[in-house]
Amino acid sequence: MRTVLSVMIAAFCIVSLSVGAQAKEPFKIGALFAVTGPASFLGEPEKNTAIMLQEQINKAGGINGHPLEIIIEDTKSDETQAVLSAKKLLENDNVLAIIGPSTTGESMALVPIMNNANTLLMSCAAGAPITQPVKDRYWIFKTPQYDVSAVEAIFGHMKKQGIAKVGIITISTGFGDAGRKALVEMAPQYGITIVADEKYGPKDSDMTTQLTKIKAAGAQAVINWSVGPGQVVVTKNWDALKMGIPLYQSHGWGSKKNIELAGKAAEGVIAPLGRLVVWEKLPDGHPQKALLKKYTQDYEARYKSEPGTFGGHAYDAIMMLVEAMKKVGPDKKKIRDYIETNIKNWAGTGGIFNMSPNDHCGLDKTAFEMVVVKNGDWEILK
Amino acid sequence: MLTVFLQFLFSGLTVGAVYALVGIGFNITYNATSIINLAQGEFVVIGGLMMWFFSESLHLPFLVSVVCTIGSAGLVGLLMERLTIKPLKQPDLLLMIMITIAVSIVLRGILMFSFGKEPYVYPAFTEGDPISVSGAIIQQQTLWVIGITGFCIVGLFVFFKRTIIGKAMRACAVNTAAASLVGINVSRMVMLSFVLSAVVGAIGGMAITPISLMEYDKGPMLAVKGFCAAIMGGLGSNRGAVIGGFIIGILESMTAGYIHSGLKDAVALIILLLILFLRPAGLFVSKTMLDLRKF
Secondary structure, eight states: OHHHHHHHHHHHHHHHHHHHOOOOOOOOEEEEEEEEEEEHHHEEEEEEEHHHHHHHHTTTTTTTTEEEEEEEEEEEHHHHHHHHHHHHHHHHHHSEEEESSSHHHHHHHHHHHHOOOOTTEEEEEOGGTTTOGGGGTEEEOOOOOOOHHHHHHHHHHHHOOOOOEEEEEEESSSSHHHHHHHHHHHHGTTEEEEEEEEOTTOOOOOHHHHHHHHHHHTOOOEEEEOOOOHHHHHHHHHHHOOSSSEEEEEEGGGOOOHHHHGGGTTTEEEEETTTTTTTGGGGOOOTTTHHHHHHHHHHHHHHHHHHHHHHHHHHHHHHHHHHHHHOOOOOOHHHHHHHHHHHHHHHHHEEEEETTBBBBBOOOOOEEEEEEOOOOOOOEEO | OOHHHHHHHHHHHHHHHHHHHHHHHHHHHHHHSSOTTTTTTHHHHHHHHHHHIIIISSSSOOHHHHHHHHHHHHHHHHHHIIIITTTTOOHHHHHHHHHHHHHHHOOOOOOHHHHHHBBBBBOSOOOOOOOOTTTTEEHHHHHHHHHHHHHHHHHHHHHHHSHHHHHHHHHHHHHHHHHHTTTTHHHHHHHHHHHHHHHHHHHHHHHHHHHHHHHHTTTHHHHHHHHHHHHHHHHHHHTHHHHOOOHHHHHHHHIIIOGGGGGGGHHHHHHHHHHHHHTTTTTSOOOOHHHHOEE
């Protein structure tokens, strides 16, 4: 009992001290992340990033002297929970803007709510429908790159290699379906034919059947579109079958952990990756290098794990908002307008952003580098 | 053409062996207690993750890691029975099955907190290139999985049919009251069945992790497929579970290969339904046995 009491007194002292030190009203923003549930691999680094940035920003004096307060809610990877939490943030906490949610489904569920509440949403999910059509998405923005951009980067590279026939293998989740759709849509524009179109479940343990079919269909390359263990299993099967054709992965491949898990099998795998995972390989003076270095090193020092591209999506969203609040103050409409018109040539972790009234994401295929796995490390392809 | 067919077959065998091992785990608890232990999938996950912990994190030698993994899985099975099944004042079958669901959720939570959400893997038991059979390849680890499955079946057969403890365990399932009247310590037999099924599950987990990777939430999928295997072969029949597991695995692979990979889970389950319509007891259990069952 006595320890509980003393802890409470100590906590009270700290709170009252910090209130005394920062007399100005805090700027409150909400954050909806899938901290638990199936999409927790997205939500966890996003949450960690938000906590870390809030501390760093407040330590450096806050936003024009106002402390930044990020109120984080767990959506449990569930649309209904995301809607409930968003309403709580809007009605009880009166936040200036909301960051997240982590998945496309949850973000879509929030589109009408945010538009009605006239409050900015900075989604951390990739799906194109989140910000398109842009005339119905007045208050909605997102920071992750479009799936289509990753597809364009892959097909562009294939075209240079003279690959015209590909087999695709996709995971049967939202991520895989969105990728499959983009692959099928974009292929004709690059003169590429999809000769095999295979699928697998998120917990499947062997994909040799699908890969054998792709090979038998005469494909010159395989494209796997998934996140999670599936991409490692495909890589191992591809290596075991000695297929003799290159394996391309989606931008979900961007974690050193995947190379570690797949071991030697990962050698030669090609993928379009955001620069966050390959910042060490970027030339000095690249506009993204310094911020990527600081973010990655701070994150790794604090959480003993890599932030991954997902944490970066939250980083970009928070930093854009902070800049807007610094310039225009706590005004929902002005914050939104600032982000739409003033985020130009803005270097973030995801790429160089160019927001406009027609594009609420601001990234294209140049946000990706084509990266190959060589000697257990990334190597940027020229 | 033959190469492609063989490749589909090998892929089916790889997957089927996993389902078979999980199916056998279900049978052990079922045979001794008439309970369907739905935490069976978590035992498999514990096997894979603990093996990683001992061999890759603590760098213990291979055999020591295997023994430690089996030991810790057995301990989990023992604790599960002593803490959740034994204290029941009115042991009711349906209630016990619900408890196993609760335990599976708790175990998954513990695994998530101790291992995180990432997948884990360690090297295959034997190094070397996959074996090629007229153009189709089969990974060495797959042979290990199949071999271990076979070993488990034979071992369990001998245990249940030839040893006094095994016979006592079967007696408990048939009639608890009669078993205790002839001097069998029913409570101890139930505990033993949980330990044994946890060990078999963990052995399966250890064997499949180099092929399929292991993460904290793989359990439910394995449990569903393993349960299908056990049902298809007939609950209680280990031979049935093994054949059921291979049938489902091969069907999935052939469907993915010759029809479409998007349909593979559906087709396997439709066949399972058909078998249950035509032979409700499963492939290897007679109608009379079915009538004797409590559940």
